[in-house]
Amino acid sequence: MELTGAQALIKSLEMQRVEVMFGLPGGAILPVYDPILDSSIRHILVRHEQGAGHMAEGYAQVTGRPGVAIVTSGPGATNVVTPLANAYMDSTPLVVISGQVATAAIGTDAFQESDITGITMGVTKHNWLITDAADIPRVVAEAFHVATTGRPGPVLIDMPKDISNATMNWYWPELADLDLPGYHPVTVGDPSLVREAAELLLAAERPVLYVGGGVLKARAAEVLRELAERTGIPVVTTLMARGAFPDSHPLCLGMPGMHGNYTAVTAMQRSDLLFALGSRFDDRVTGKISAFAPEAKIVHVDIDPAEHNKVRRADVAIAGDCRLVIEELLVALGDLGLPHSEATAGHPGGSPSDASPGAASVPGTRAASFPRERLGPWRAQVSEWQHQFPLGYDRNPTGGALKPQFVLEQLRDATPDDTIVASGVGQHQMFASQWWQFDYPYTWVNSGGLGTMGFAVPAAIGAKVGRPDRMVWAVDGDGCFQMTAQELVTASSERIPVKIAILNNAYLGMVRQWQEMFYEERYSEVYLSPDLPDYVGWAESMGCVGLRVESPGEVGPAIDKANDIDDRPVVIDFRTDAFEKVYPMVAAGASNDDIVVDPAHGQGGR
Numbered sequence: 001m002e003l004t005g006a007q008a009l010i011k012s013l014e015m016q017r018v019e020v021m022f023g024l025p026g027g028a029i030l031p032v033y034d035p036i037l038d039s040s041i042r043h044i045l046v047r048h049e050q051g052a053g054h055m056a057e058g059y060a061q062v063t064g065r066p067g068v069a070i071v072t073s074g075p076g077a078t079n080v081v082t083p084l085a086n087a088y089m090d091s092t093p094l095v096v097i098s099g100q101v102a103t104a105a106i107g108t109d110a111f112q113e114s115d116i117t118g119i120t121m122g123v124t125k126h127n128w129l130i131t132d133a134a135d136i137p138r139v140v141a142e143a144f145h146v147a148t149t150g151r152p153g154p155v156l157i158d159m160p161k162d163i164s165n166a167t168m169n170w171y172w173p174e175l176a177d178l179d180l181p182g183y184h185p186v187t188v189g190d191p192s193l194v195r196e197a198a199e200l201l202l203a204a205e206r207p208v209l210y211v212g213g214g215v216l217k218a219r220a221a222e223v224l225r226e227l228a229e230r231t232g233i234p235v236v237t238t239l240m241a242r243g244a245f246p247d248s249h250p251l252c253l254g255m256p257g258m259h260g261n262y263t264a265v266t267a268m269q270r271s272d273l274l275f276a277l278g279s280r281f282d283d284r285v286t287g288k289i290s291a292f293a294p295e296a297k298i299v300h301v302d303i304d305p306a307e308h309n310k311v312r313r314a315d316v317a318i319a320g321d322c323r324l325v326i327e328e329l330l331v332a333l334g335d336l337g338l339p340h341s342e343a344t345a346g347h348p349g350g351s352p353s354d355a356s357p358g359a360a361s362v363p364g365t366r367a368a369s370f371p372r373e374r375l376g377p378w379r380a381q382v383s384e385w386q387h388q389f390p391l392g393y394d395r396n397p398t399g400g401a402l403k404p405q406f407v408l409e410q411l412r413d414a415t416p417d418d419t420i421v422a423s424g425v426g427q428h429q430m431f432a433s434q435w436w437q438f439d440y441p442y443t444w445v446n447s448g449g450l451g452t453m454g455f456a457v458p459a460a461i462g463a464k465v466g467r468p469d470r471m472v473w474a475v476d477g478d479g480c481f482q483m484t485a486q487e488l489v490t491a492s493s494e495r496i497p498v499k500i501a502i503l504n505n506a507y508l509g510m511v512r513q514w515q516e517m518f519y520e521e522r523y524s525e526v527y528l529s530p531d532l533p534d535y536v537g538w539a540e541s542m543g544c545v546g547l548r549v550e551s552p553g554e555v556g557p558a559i560d561k562a563n564d565i566d567d568r569p570v571v572i573d574f575r576t577d578a579f580e581k582v583y584p585m586v587a588a589g590a591s592n593d594d595i596v597v598d599p600a601h602g603q604g605g606r
């Protein structure tokens with residue numbers, strides 16, 4: 001069958017069972033837009049290519065399937081660089097297709113030419129410039145394979161216009177036909193290392209399971225819970241791993257790090273064994289690295305061996321998929337005599353997509369001295385910290401100010417437990433991560449590594465496209481909202497009923513907080529105004545319902561109203577206290593020992 005390159009590209013995407021792509025056309029990609037009309041793939045026309053990339057990320061984060069974005073050459077392609085960098089940092093599988101000028105014009109500074117494979121080399125797992133239409137099916141198959149295997153990540157396919165117009169004979173490659181020399185992602189862990197890790201785990205007195213986003217990528221939430229319950233070891237979930245272990249579980253300590261709660265931060269700091277699963281010892285988690293968890297041995301499980309010993313030397317470094325390694329570990333623990341779990345069943349958190357056929361229970365062979373009795377003092381200490389330092393804020397503020405934490409508590413309590421929450425970057429992101437109760441995996445969509453303002457609105461739209469059955473809220477800052485709000489036009493026209501809570505504190509709040517704390521209250525370029533723009537008017541002009549909330553008593557009714565609307569997006573402009581700060585806080589570069597609990601209320605966190 002003879003096809004044009006453009007037809008072959010769309011057919012290849014169909015072969016990959018792509019159901020939706022987010023994009024915006026232009027000259028160099030025009031030939032590819034024509035066969036989209038005859039395709040089964042839904043195309044969502046965005047208003048800015050950055051929106052396309054973040055929508056594809058939101059879609060990928062909640063479905064586990066690769067997100068697809070399609071853009072034209074030059075400015076279309078450069079507009080998607082931020083989402084590529086974002087997806088690279090957060091290991092999100094993304095396939096971006098960019099148009100390119102005709103091959104004969106490459107290198108001539110042709111109209112709308114940019115060297116996008118060069119530009120994105122550092123922010124993609126791999127990229128391809130197609131120079132022969134016959135390569136298209138193979139390159140598409142390779143691109144999806146690379147994006148979704150090993151440590152997931154973004155890839156880019158650059159498609160010159162003459163290649164789209166050329167003809168080729170259709171074929172579909174087998175896995176063995178792919179041309180990926182040197183690409184052999186690991187899956188299972190080395191059994192002898194797993195055994196060593198199991199022995200360390202059984203010998204520890206103050207262990208912590210330090211869970212990162214890799215656990216979600218590996219769809220390992222269910223086996224993680226089995227590991228925690230069988231060993232009785234407390235769990236921290238990083239910003240990228242919220243939901244990987246239920247916040248309501250008695251073993252859950254919540255989020256560690258710069259704005260983590262006191263117990264999670266301090267448990268890691270005092271631990272004698274940090275069992276890191278799909279986490280990367282990010283500086284926002286470790287604080288001053290030389291002072292981080294000084295007495296802890298480290299077991300580091302990561303599918304990407306480049307993460308091992310990058311920041312902190314591991315005593316046992318296991319390269320492998322977190323789900324498979326935890327399954328191997330459960331077997332090893334059984335062989336070493338660890339009995340079945342204590343009765344902590346009945347907590348939510350797994351999802352059918354998490355089911356792991358090989359993760360069945362493992363018979364214990366002999367009674368072990370470990371671990372729950374021995375962990376008694378450690379767990380008692382952890383509970384004491386939780387009791388002593390719960391997360392808090394001023395619930396009776398002078399003048400009836402609207403506290404952002406109050407808004408989040410109300411929103412959390414008025415929405416279904418499996419609501420998907422997307423956030424921007426700043427104080428509102430930290431408040432959302434602290435105050436939401438994440439009991440289900442894949443319900444928290446956020447920009448953890450790159451920290452991209454403007455992520456929330458398009459990511460929420462992509463998430464709603466991927467999970468139309470779920471309620472999707474974006475929690476955004478007023479600064480972030482102004483960066484990508486135009487995508488609400490996309491959401492209105494495509495009838496994607498996302499809901500946006502703007503925590504409008506009239507400032508670039510997180511930067512204001514740092515200027516207050518570290519620059520002697522010298523506020524430089526952080527004031528935004530609460531009224532300009534008029535968020536309600538803006539929302540309505542974009543086809544959304546716009547609501548404004550100025551006092552605590554209006555919060556509940558407005559949320560109820562928004563929850564009842566499902567035929568268009570809703571935006572609520574919450575006028576929150578401009579001077580609220582995020583606590584607890586470990587200052588940048590400080591030791592986690594110097595965590596500052598809320599000085600006004602003498603409280604730390606959970």
Ligand SMILES: Cc1ncc(C[n+]2csc(CCOP(=O)(O)OP(=O)(O)O)c2C)c(N)n1
Pocket residue numbers: 424425426427428429451452453476477478479480481503505507508509510511
């Ligand atoms: C694209 C981008 N530019 C700048 C920053 C630096 N930055 C981090 S948080 C922040 C303030 C965000 O303000 P807002 O969206 O109003 O949220 P708030 O902190 O007030 O909740 C800024 C400017 C960033 N993270 N991303």
